[in-house]
Amino acid sequence: MESVKLGAMTLLNRIVMAPMTRNRAQPGNVAGINAATYYAQRASAGLIVTESIQVSPAGQSYPATPGLHSEAQVKGWRTVARSVHAAGGLIVAQLCHGxxxxxxLIQPGGATPLAPSAIKPDGQIFGPDWKKHDYVKPEALDEAGIAAIIAEFAAAAENARAAGFDGVEIHAGNGYLIDQFLCEGSNRRDDAYGGAPENRVRFLAEVAEAVSNVMGADRTGVRVSPWNAFNDMSDSAPEKLFPVAGKALARFGLAYLHVIEPVGTKKPLARKIADTAQTKLIVNSGYDGKTAIKALESGGADAVSFAKHFIANPDLPSRLAWDLPLAEADRATYYGGGGKGYTDYPAYQPDEPIEPAEPVEPAEPPEPVESGSPE
Ligand SMILES: Cc1cc2nc3c(=O)[nH]c(=O)nc-3n(C[C@H](O)[C@H](O)[C@H](O)COP(=O)(O)O)c2cc1C
Incomplete structure (x- = not known):
């Protein structure tokens, strides 16, 4: 398990824990001692990327997700970062605006959610009552609103630094705000932030610049998902758009790009995006030990991230290294609840005691020791 350098961070191995929302934040959307335990248990990953963390109250999507915009939240995350460091790991905060x-129902003061354009996503979302509600038509951001959100990302990065994180990952995938700017289906703006790909990548580049200025670009990563349709996303030409996004990020010297591109994608884009961004590449989605080794050995990736396998296998790197069986995670406990399905998955336990292959016997019987010898 070779180490790899992603910017200023030296990972002891190339297995990354992918970000996973688990909806177990404490009152005040604070990451609690439960989160510190959960992440520390998984500290043998070369790098942990936290669950999505909202940069502001208005950036929240789902119930019981943690933020990084209040003193109590900084304090909570400080305990998490310290616990991971004490266990020998590295951890970056995934910063997100939904x-x-x-x-x-989850917005401060019952406000209408903000977006690049007033286009309602299809479908429903969990409210604070844990029941599903139809999406509403969002309000289109004006330029002052855009600038305010960029400032929120910068402030959250400052808080991440204060909490002792090793870095931050900007969430620009999976249909959340930055992705909404990137993709045509959710961005119909006719100003400098809409239209041609060069314009649609502007918001991402401005967030990356603001965050890098605070955190250091060599401790800043970006996550994108070029093929994602989740959260009602669409774009007619991701193969054109995402290299343009990479190019717009090249001038910063980022630590890494984290690309969600299902293993076996016919016309892969991930390496091209990272190359245009002139940075290292973490790939994700659907990997197992064998496909991860293939990606690493072929130069298809500098590191591979795993999400679901890390839920039930806190010691995933050693299970992969030793080709040990993987436990299956219970989907019913992915989101919300207590320690069950969160902090109670054990590290690998062999069923039988491991016997040495050959019985080890001393070559010569030891000399009998005589009592009462003159020496
Ligand atoms: C329970 C769960 C929560 C997730 N939450 C996030 C998240 O907060 N941020 C994010 O970027 N991706 C999130 N994802 C997506 C994963 O990071 C990953 O891209 C996906 O699960 C595919 O990787 P895998 O095949 O190794 O599981 C989540 C996935 C799962 C299963």
Missing amino acids: GRISHP
Whole structure:
């Protein structure tokens, strides 16, 4: 398990824990001692990327997700970062604004969610009552609103630094606000932030610049998902758009790009995006030990991230290294609840005691020791 350098971070192995929302934040959307335990248990990953963390109250999408915009939240995350460091790991905070993937029921003051354009996503979302509600039509951001959100990302990065994180990952995928700017289906703006790909990548580049200025670009990563349709996303030409996004990020010297591109994608884009961004590449989605080794050995990736396998296998790197069986995670406990399905998955336990292959016997019987010898 070779180490790899992603910017200023030296990972002891190339297995990354992918970000996973688990909806177990404490009152005040604070990451609690439960989160510290959960992440520390998984500290043998070369790098942990936290669950999505909202940069502001209006950036929240789902119930019981943690933020990084209050003193109590900084304090909570400090305990998490310290616990991971004490266990020998590295951890970056995934910073996110949900944009239209939210609901007035979870917005401060019952406000309408904000987005690049007033286009309602299809479908429903969990509210604070843990019941599903139809999405509403979001309000289109004006330029002052855009600038305010960029400032929120910068402030959250400052808080991440204060909490002792090793870096931050900007969430620009999976249909949340930055992705909503990137993709045609959710961005119909006719100003400098809409239209041609060069314009649609502007918001991402401005967030990356603001965050890098605070955190250092060599401790800043970006996550994108060129093929994602989740959260009602669409774009007619991701193969054109995402290299343009990479190019717009090249001048910063980022630590890494984290690309969600299902293993076996016919016309892969991930390496091209990372190359245009002139940075290292973490790939994700659907990998197992064998396909991960293939990606690493072929130069298809610098590191591979795993999400679901890390839920039930806190010691995933050693299970992969030793080709040990993987436990299956219970989907019913992915989101919300207590320690069950969160902090109670054990590290690998062999069923039988491991016997040495050959019985080890001393070559010569030891000399009998005589009592009462003159020496
Ligand atoms: C329970 C769960 C929560 C997730 N939450 C996030 C998240 O907060 N941020 C994010 O970027 N991706 C999130 N994802 C997506 C994963 O990071 C990953 O891209 C996906 O699960 C595919 O990787 P895998 O095949 O290794 O599981 C989540 C996935 C799962 C299963």
